[in-house]
Amino acid sequence: MxxxxxxxxxxxxxxxxxxxxxxxxxxxxxxxxxxxxxxxxxxxxxxxxxxxxxxxxxxxxxxxxxxxxxxxxxxxxxxxxxxxxxxxxxxxxxxxxxxxxxxxxxxxxxxxxxxxxxxxxxxxLAQGLDLYRDAVSWSPFLSEAHAYAAGDALARVHLAAEGYDAPPRAGRQLVSSFSIFGSANPRAAMAAYMGQRAALSDYIRGRNLEQDLDTVLMPLYSRLEPWLGKLEPLWTHNDWHASNLLWSDAELAGGTSSVETILDFGLADRTNAVYDLATAIERNTIEWLALEESDCQDVVHYGQLKALLDGYESTRPLSSEEAAALVAMLPLVHVEFALSEIDYFTGIVGSVSNADIAYDSFLLGHAKWFASPAGQQLLAFLEQRYGIHS
The missing domain is CATH 3.30.200.20 (Phosphorylase Kinase; domain 1)
Known part of the structure; x- marks a missing residue:
């Protein structure tokens, strides 16, 4: 070698x-x-x-x-x-x-x-093929079979995590938490989040966060708020992308691929199962970079989305309350990790340009996309799947 x-x-x-x-x-x-x-x-x-x-x-x-x-x-x-x-x-x-x-x-x-x-x-070295070794963020699965297997594996992780009662991580860098829009008072929770992160607070002073909260994020929260009390706290992976999974080679021999090993719990925290599932949808089935670089509107892989949910619910069916929360949470699930990225880029590696991308394209851009025809179509797809009337 x-x-x-x-x-x-x-x-x-x-x-x-x-x-x-x-x-x-x-x-x-x-x-x-x-x-x-x-x-x-x-x-x-x-x-x-x-x-x-x-x-x-x-x-x-x-x-x-x-x-x-x-x-x-x-x-x-x-x-x-x-x-x-x-x-x-x-x-x-x-x-x-x-x-x-x-x-x-x-x-x-x-x-x-x-x-x-x-x-x-x-x-x-873990068992399985690293088929997505070079995959960038938000790239899709290679097949619907992979999406189904990933959903099933995620559900198994959630069932196994029940009873693990460690407290949430406090103020860690690069953790995908749910302390702001998982709370009864997001404004106060946002202030507390900022108070633990000096570099993020300094950066935000130059942005219109209060206005963005009012016009973009809080309207999304109003739909999620009624379901928060129905979500049980759970330690979750929070970065469920195909590149964090190793795969069997069964598909190469004409069989069905399965997840052999689950990697990288660096973003893990105490959130809830719906948060983790929404993250998996956001990470794998919406090709955000294609949207940003080509202005293409056709970025949702609906076959893979259906397979991911089918795989998950084959092992852990969602309750009606969880299904409603999933639809409401999806447009907000990225927010705290986006803030954590901004803190990292400004406070640790000193890249204001990357922090600007994280704020404009990730934090705000992804949330705003759900108000577009393509974003509304995705939410309608989920509503139809679960019989939700908005």
Missing amino acids: SEIKAAEVQAHGMGTTLVRPDWAPITLEEANQLLSRYPDLEPASALTWHSPRPFSSATIAATSSESLFIKRHHHSVRDKAGLTEEHRLIRHLRDRGIPVSDIIAGAGGQTAFEIGEWTYEIHR
């Missing part, structure tokens, strides 16, 4: 083109410094792949007997305590038969190590 040179590594940007990564790739020397803290692991001889994901650095390290997945976070994004929160959830799901990644413990039984300004974790 040949080693990938650091200069060759590129990352996903805010569009469809690859860009120079914000975080330098992990080096072989760095990987072996970390591996020295794992008595049961051998040194690495080469790094054979670097992840294009933008918010951290990750690589596959080859040793004489196995390959390992190493991920590095800047401490301002994920410290040891924050990473351990994710690992506890993964361990809970693994204990209940969910096929999640196998996190390796090092010295002292630790699964997260801080070295200098970095926080590290190591996973064994």
